Amino acid sequence: MAEFWQQVVTGLATGSVYGLLALAIVLIYRSTTVLNFAQGEMAMFTTFAAWSILQWGEYWVMFPLVLVMAAGLGAFIERVIIRPVEGAPVLNIIIVTLGLFAIFNNIATWRWGGIPKGFPTPPEIHVTGIKFFGEGALDIGPTVVSYHDLTIMVFAVGIMLALYLFFQYTPLGLAMRATAQNPIASRLMGIRVGRMLTVGWALSATVGAVAGLLIAPLILLQPPMMMGVLLYAFAAAVLGGLDSPVGAVVGGLIIGIAENLVGTYTPKEWLGPDMKLTVTLLIIVLVLLVRPTGIFGRRALRRV
Amino acid sequence: MLQVRDLVAAYGPIVALHGVSLEVREGSIVTVLGANGAGKSTTLRAISGLLRARSGSVEFAGQRIDHLSPEQIVSLGMSHIPEGRQLFSELTVLENLRLGAYSRFAGADGSGRLAHRQGLSLLGRLQHDLIQAATGGVRDLARLIREYRQRRQDFEAALKQIFDYFPILAERKNQIAGTLSGGEQQMLAIGRGLMARPRLLLLDEPSMGLAPLVTREIFEIIQAINRTQGVTILLVEQNANLALDIAHYGYVLETGSIALAGSSVNLRKSEAVRRSYLG
Amino acid sequence: MRRLGPPRTSRLVGFAVLAFVLLWWVPFSHVVPEAFPLRFGGYRTFQASEIAMWAIVALGLNILTGYNGQISLGHGAFVAIGGYTAAILMVDHGWPFWTTIIAGGAIAGTVGLLIGVPALRLTGPYLAIATLGLALATPQILKKYDGLTHGTQGINVRPEVPPPPEFIKDWFGIHLSNDEWIYFLALFIVVIMTILALNIVRSRIGRAFVAIRDSEIAAQAMGISVPRYKTMAFAISAFYAGIAGGTYVQVVGYVSPESFNFLLSINFLTTIVVGGLASILGSILGAAGLVMVPELPGLVSFIPGAGLPDELSWAFYGAALILVMIFAPYGLAGLFHRLVKLRPAMVLKSLSSTYSRWVDALRSPPASPGQTGTEPEARSSQEHPDAKK
Numbered sequence: 001m002a003e004f005w006q007q008v009v010t011g012l013a014t015g016s017v018y019g020l021l022a023l024a025i026v027l028i029y030r031s032t033t034v035l036n037f038a039q040g041e042m043a044m045f046t047t048f049a050a051w052s053i054l055q056w057g058e059y060w061v062m063f064p065l066v067l068v069m070a071a072g073l074g075a076f077i078e079r080v081i082i083r084p085v086e087g088a089p090v091l092n093i094i095i096v097t098l099g100l101f102a103i104f105n106n107i108a109t110w111r112w113g114g115i116p117k118g119f120p121t122p123p124e125i126h127v128t129g130i131k132f133f134g135e136g137a138l139d140i141g142p143t144v145v146s147y148h149d150l151t152i153m154v155f156a157v158g159i160m161l162a163l164y165l166f167f168q169y170t171p172l173g174l175a176m177r178a179t180a181q182n183p184i185a186s187r188l189m190g191i192r193v194g195r196m197l198t199v200g201w202a203l204s205a206t207v208g209a210v211a212g213l214l215i216a217p218l219i220l221l222q223p224p225m226m227m228g229v230l231l232y233a234f235a236a237a238v239l240g241g242l243d244s245p246v247g248a249v250v251g252g253l254i255i256g257i258a259e260n261l262v263g264t265y266t267p268k269e270w271l272g273p274d275m276k277l278t279v280t281l282l283i284i285v286l287v288l289l290v291r292p293t294g295i296f297g298r299r300a301l302r303r304v
Numbered sequence: 305m306l307q308v309r310d311l312v313a314a315y316g317p318i319v320a321l322h323g324v325s326l327e328v329r330e331g332s333i334v335t336v337l338g339a340n341g342a343g344k345s346t347t348l349r350a351i352s353g354l355l356r357a358r359s360g361s362v363e364f365a366g367q368r369i370d371h372l373s374p375e376q377i378v379s380l381g382m383s384h385i386p387e388g389r390q391l392f393s394e395l396t397v398l399e400n401l402r403l404g405a406y407s408r409f410a411g412a413d414g415s416g417r418l419a420h421r422q423g424l425s426l427l428g429r430l431q432h433d434l435i436q437a438a439t440g441g442v443r444d445l446a447r448l449i450r451e452y453r454q455r456r457q458d459f460e461a462a463l464k465q466i467f468d469y470f471p472i473l474a475e476r477k478n479q480i481a482g483t484l485s486g487g488e489q490q491m492l493a494i495g496r497g498l499m500a501r502p503r504l505l506l507l508d509e510p511s512m513g514l515a516p517l518v519t520r521e522i523f524e525i526i527q528a529i530n531r532t533q534g535v536t537i538l539l540v541e542q543n544a545n546l547a548l549d550i551a552h553y554g555y556v557l558e559t560g561s562i563a564l565a566g567s568s569v570n571l572r573k574s575e576a577v578r579r580s581y582l583g
Numbered sequence: 584m585r586r587l588g589p590p591r592t593s594r595l596v597g598f599a600v601l602a603f604v605l606l607w608w609v610p611f612s613h614v615v616p617e618a619f620p621l622r623f624g625g626y627r628t629f630q631a632s633e634i635a636m637w638a639i640v641a642l643g644l645n646i647l648t649g650y651n652g653q654i655s656l657g658h659g660a661f662v663a664i665g666g667y668t669a670a671i672l673m674v675d676h677g678w679p680f681w682t683t684i685i686a687g688g689a690i691a692g693t694v695g696l697l698i699g700v701p702a703l704r705l706t707g708p709y710l711a712i713a714t715l716g717l718a719l720a721t722p723q724i725l726k727k728y729d730g731l732t733h734g735t736q737g738i739n740v741r742p743e744v745p746p747p748p749e750f751i752k753d754w755f756g757i758h759l760s761n762d763e764w765i766y767f768l769a770l771f772i773v774v775i776m777t778i779l780a781l782n783i784v785r786s787r788i789g790r791a792f793v794a795i796r797d798s799e800i801a802a803q804a805m806g807i808s809v810p811r812y813k814t815m816a817f818a819i820s821a822f823y824a825g826i827a828g829g830t831y832v833q834v835v836g837y838v839s840p841e842s843f844n845f846l847l848s849i850n851f852l853t854t855i856v857v858g859g860l861a862s863i864l865g866s867i868l869g870a871a872g873l874v875m876v877p878e879l880p881g882l883v884s885f886i887p888g889a890g891l892p893d894e895l896s897w898a899f900y901g902a903a904l905i906l907v908m909i910f911a912p913y914g915l916a917g918l919f920h921r922l923v924k925l926r927p928a929m930v931l932k933s934l935s936s937t938y939s940r941w942v943d944a945l946r947s948p949p950a951s952p953g954q955t956g957t958e959p960e961a962r963s964s965q966e967h968p969d970a971k972k
Contacts, residue, residue, distance in 0.1 A: 035708055037849075075437050080430075081905060088912045091654070095856045096908050098849065102901030110894045171406065178392050178403050184354065185390040190378035190407025190500070198437045231719060231845070238712040270727070278723045281716035285701070288713055292704045 002142035007260040009140075013149035014218075015256020016156035020211035021226075021233035022240065022248035023160070027204040029242050031180040031197060033090055034082075037097040040230030041104035042077075042205055043212035044223065046070045048112050050213060051119060051221055059123050066213065067206050074205025078198045086197070109223045119216035121148040152214045159207060160249050176200060232259075239284050241297025250295065258283060305330040305536050306351070306504060311360035311370075313350040320346040322560040323360065328504070328553075333530050333537040335547040335568070337581055338557035344540040345387045347557065348506045351538075352384035353377045364504065378407045383502035387509050389493040393482030397473055400481050400492055401466060404499030405459055466495040469525050487518035494522070498529065504536045505529075511543045519543070523550055544581035548572050556581070605770060628766050632834045634867075634874045635769040636827050641854050641866035642780045643823020648852070649861035650784060651816040652796030654707065657714030659848035660721040661821040665691040665828025666838045670738040671731065673832070684772070684829030688822045695821020699814035718848035725840035737839025740832050765834055772830055776823060780863055783819065792816055793861070857907050859916025868915040876900055 021039060028036045046066055053062040077100065085093050124134025124147075137146040167173035179186045179196040186193055212226065219225055236255050240247025259280050263273040271279060287295065306328040313321040320343045328334045338344050349355040351362055353374035362370040369377050374384070383404075392400050467474040470491040476484065481492060490510055497505060507526070511519045527550040529535050541547035548554060548568045556564035556577060564576060571577050644658050665687030672678040672686055698717070705713055725732050732738075783789050791812045794802040803809050832838060850873060858869020877900060911918045 029708070033708075035711070072438065076434070079434065079437065084909045085912070088908070089860075091648075091852075091856050091860070092908045092912055095853055096905050098853055099901040099904030099908070102904070103898045106895055106898035106901065110898075171402070174395075174399060174402060175406060177395065181392050181394055182390055185386070185392060186403075187354070187374040188352065188378060188384050188386065188390070189403045189496075190375050191403070192375050195437060202437075231715070234712050235716065238709055242708055274727055275723055278720040281720055285713050285716060288709055289701055289704050292706070292709060294709070 003264070004261075005141065006143045007264055008257050009143045009145050010149065011257035011260040012253055013146075013152045013256070014215075014259070015236075015253035016152045016249075017211050017215045017252070018229060018232045018236045018255055019249035019252025020156050020159065020214070021208055021229055022236035022252050023163070023245055024204040024208040024211065025233055025237045026240075026242060026245050026248040027163075027200055027207065029237070030245075031176065031200045032086070032093075034093045034097070035234070036204070037094060037230075038100035038104060039204070039208050040226030040233070041101050041108070042070070042073065043208035044226040045104045045108050046073065046205070046209040047119070047212035047216050047221060047225075048108050050209075051112070051117060051216075054120070059120060060125075063122075063213070066209055070205045070209035071202040074201040074203070075198045077205075078201035079194075082197075082201070083194070105223055112223070114223065116220040116222040119213075119221040121217040122151055148217055155210060155214060156249060156252075159210065160245070163203075163207075163245060172199070235281060235284050237294075239287060239294055241294025243298060244294065244296035247294055247296035255280060255284070305365055306538065307361075307363040308347075308351065309361045309363075311347070311350055311362065312358040313346055313355055313360075314358055315346075315355075319358075320560055321350065321357075324557070324560070324562055326555050326562065326565070328536060328538050330503075330536050331530075331534050332552040333527070333539060333550055335539045335541055335551035335554045336557055337541060337544045337547060337554060337571075337577075339580075340542070341559075342557040343560040344557055345508050346560075348384060348386075348508050348538070348540055352382060352506055354384070354386075375407070378500060378502075381501075381503040382506065383497040383500050383504070384506040385493050385497040385508060385510070387512070389489050391481045391489055391493055391496070393480070395481055396478050397481055397484070397492055398477045400496050401463060401473075401477075401499050402459075404496035405462060407500050408458070462499050462501060466498060469498075469529065470495055486514050487522065490514060490518075490522055491525075494526070494529075498535075502535065504538065507537060507539045509540055509542060511541060511546060519546060526550060544577065628762050629834070630874050630878075632762075632766045632769040634871050635766075635773040636830050636834055636870075637851075637854065637873055638773050638867045638870035639776050639827035639830065640824050640851055641858060641870045642776055642863065643820035643827075644851050645855045645858075645860065645862070645866045646780065646783065646792070646823070647816045647820035649855060649859075649865075650789060650796065651792040651813065653702065653813065653816065654711040654852070655714040655817075655820070656711050656845075656848050656852055657717035657721075658820065658824045658851050659843045659845065660717045661691045661695055661824035662828040662831065662847070663721050663725065663838075663840075663843035664694055664821075665825025666831050666843070667725065667732055667738070667828070668825070669829035669832045670740050670838045674738055674740055680833060683832070684826060687829030687832075688825035691825025691828065692818050692822030695824075696814055696818035698821070699817030702817060703810050703813055715845065715848070718843075718845040722840040722844055725843075732840070735840060737837055737842070739837050741836035769830055769834055772826065776826060777863060777867070780823075780866075784863065788812070788815070853904065857904065857914055859914030862914065862916040864919065865914050865916030868919070872915065876903060879903075 021043065024039050024043075025036060028034055028039075046069060049069060050062055050066040053065060057065075081100065082093065082096065085096055121135065122133040125132045131147075133151050134147050137144050138150065139145075167177055175186070175189075175191045176196050176199065178189065179191060179193050183193050186196070211229070215229060216225065232255055233252070236251035237248045238251070239254065240249070240251030259276055262271070262279045263276040266272055266275070266279065291297070306326075308324060308326045311321050311324045312319065324343070324347055326334070326336070326347075336344050336347060346355065350357045350370075353369070353372055353376070357370055360370070361368060364377070364380060364382060367380070369380065369382075372380075378384075392403065395403075472488055473492060473495055476488065481489065484492060494507070494510065497507075510522055510526070514522070523546050526537065526539070530537050530550075539547055539551060548571060551568045554566065554568050554571045555562050556571070564571065564574065566574070640658060640662060644655065647653050647655055665684075668690045669680075669683035669687040672683045673680060678686070702710055702713070726735050729735070784792075791802070791807045794805065794807055795809055795812055799809050831842075835842075854869035854873045855866060856869075857872055858867070859865020877896060879899070907915070913920075
């Protein structure tokens, strides 16, 4: 039984990372119906940049720097590369993101090489005697939870909350929601739709950067590192409903847990850990057949 | 207040407006009548900047606006309530109204920055835009914080006025806009347009899809808005009767050109109008 | 139906040139002295076979996605099914190769039909990701059930590929190498599949596909059975992929689980979008691009001074993709149609207007994806190529 809860807890941690990247994907999808296939590579790229910064700076100095850099990267990409094709059919824009995928992957390999590097977990901070972040593990009930896993989950929840507050209660958040729903009316309200999209991409890149920073300590920093995560993130976004940020995170958690449970508890001869990806994907497809727009997705009806 | 001269507009290869000229005097209600496809909505879109005109000029309060974007035009005091209302149907009534006030209370800065930008080279503009994107948010935030209380009061005052005109909106202020009835949606659309405290209101077929009683009510309110606040109104309508009831002056548009123009009294009397539009 | 395009004589000339290039230049130009620039032979002939192979997949996928509007990111799976079926039948059961190819297509087509049914429930990005899941699962499944599939080591088909039949040596006096023989086979197959595709696309079925793509509800109102045609489209495109898989087995001579990974499936989608959606020509051009573009940095390096570090060729490919999407939103086929209609002087004019539009786009606020109607800017001056082509 302890094994079961252990798998669940580790699943929650990896699932949080999938959820974060899925959140980044949903942020862009909601405002533009574009699936950003370069999301993972952008995160990988910013994580490598973070690694470079770490060569001469402290972790908590690097952290805000990387976030700002990621935001700038996202904004730049939207403004210069995506903007010219924004009116084109969605498939065209997706191909552009695939092009970005290739570019980021290649440049990262060329600049930082193919040898995997270690990446640190956020170093500990002590607040009123309680230790936050850092190395080591905690015993919670029948399970052992590493500090890093806790860190991931805390960040995921924190970001989700922050984004929720932002979108619900700030004018900019409201304007972005409006732009996603009805760009024409938004322009008539005086909202600069272009700027909203730029902000959307910047936010998305930032969230993705955090996902990269958090998963790197677990799977070693190397150029192909985010590819598997990206695929799971897409699955999570779709599972939860592509227009639902909550769905993205919940989807991520479900996939994280399912992946572990399938790997551990299915018979090894004809399923088992080798087929863990397949079974997880099968589950997702089955859910989609029941709820074609994801668990939390809306817009099942389209106005003619 | 509004002067449109020889406006030519097209959708790709299809020319919709063949040189339309009209004038809207400050404080008046002017209506543009015409059958389906005559180009009425196109005219409004060309004025508010949603559609870029091929040629011709649009002057608003003495300023040429025909090559400005809709966001800029809104901040100059013109509000366009489009055909089909175009509400944010998944947001609440209150959120829709808040968005209506966006141009006044949140972002658009307009003229000074715009003029500066015109004078830059292409690279300069790119740089300007990137810096704007990066820091504009921060600067706007700073401004917001400074002027918070004043803005709050302005906003509440504008909101109260809208609720005075449309009490039903106050009742339903936390309801999702898409769940309102047709008439309520039209009221919300008008209210949203008014939140920007415009000097000129462009109304596109407010009667569309509404029951006669509700339509009459709305038209009375439109007239009240004009009388008590002095908001100039350019009203595009298919329902000639109602439009001529409240308008001072009118134009009749036929396949992209002005066929008739005159005071509403004269238009009512005209044979052509009676035959085609007054039924 | 009015046929758009260049006049009759230039068509005949074009056709003759094409026939010459395909039937003689590609396989045999290695007899030409080495210094000659576009000399083919050997590896290039193999690449031509590759292009033919991927063109078959592209044709099928274009029918599904371009003409019928269903996005599939998983067609690598169908190629795998076709390929493995053909390989297993040939190696383990000694079937002759034409039958293995057809069997590969048939089995893939049947699976496609089965998948097409649940696919009816899903739309747009949901369908895309679900099919991506299919592509991801394929290598895992192939590795796992190794009793049938020979597992990770794959199946080596080379020894079984039949040599060129004797009569070619006797009648034409030509001694064909294996590569050349396979090239002609692949060429033959792709020509047949292209003719088939042209027929499908111009028939009632093709029109039904397009009607469904443009508006399912309107199509239904016109009496078109949407589920029937959508599953048919899936089956047809899977059949094509299966045939391509069977051909792959002949051309490459070896199949393994990793031959058909998800990157391949994503590449297929890229191929048809870059080549041109809903365009037969586009499918072929796209396949050519898929095979040849990674070669470009190598080719360009012959020009002194224009070099690109080898390690960055992938980035170059990505940049090329982006540029094509910006400047040729209707794909290579769209470019081709535009160029064909213009006289040389106008080509320059068209290029400069595209450039100024790009500069404009960098400045102006964006349109919503796929939105038409309210923003009648220069975009609509681009003509939409004849959708039937």
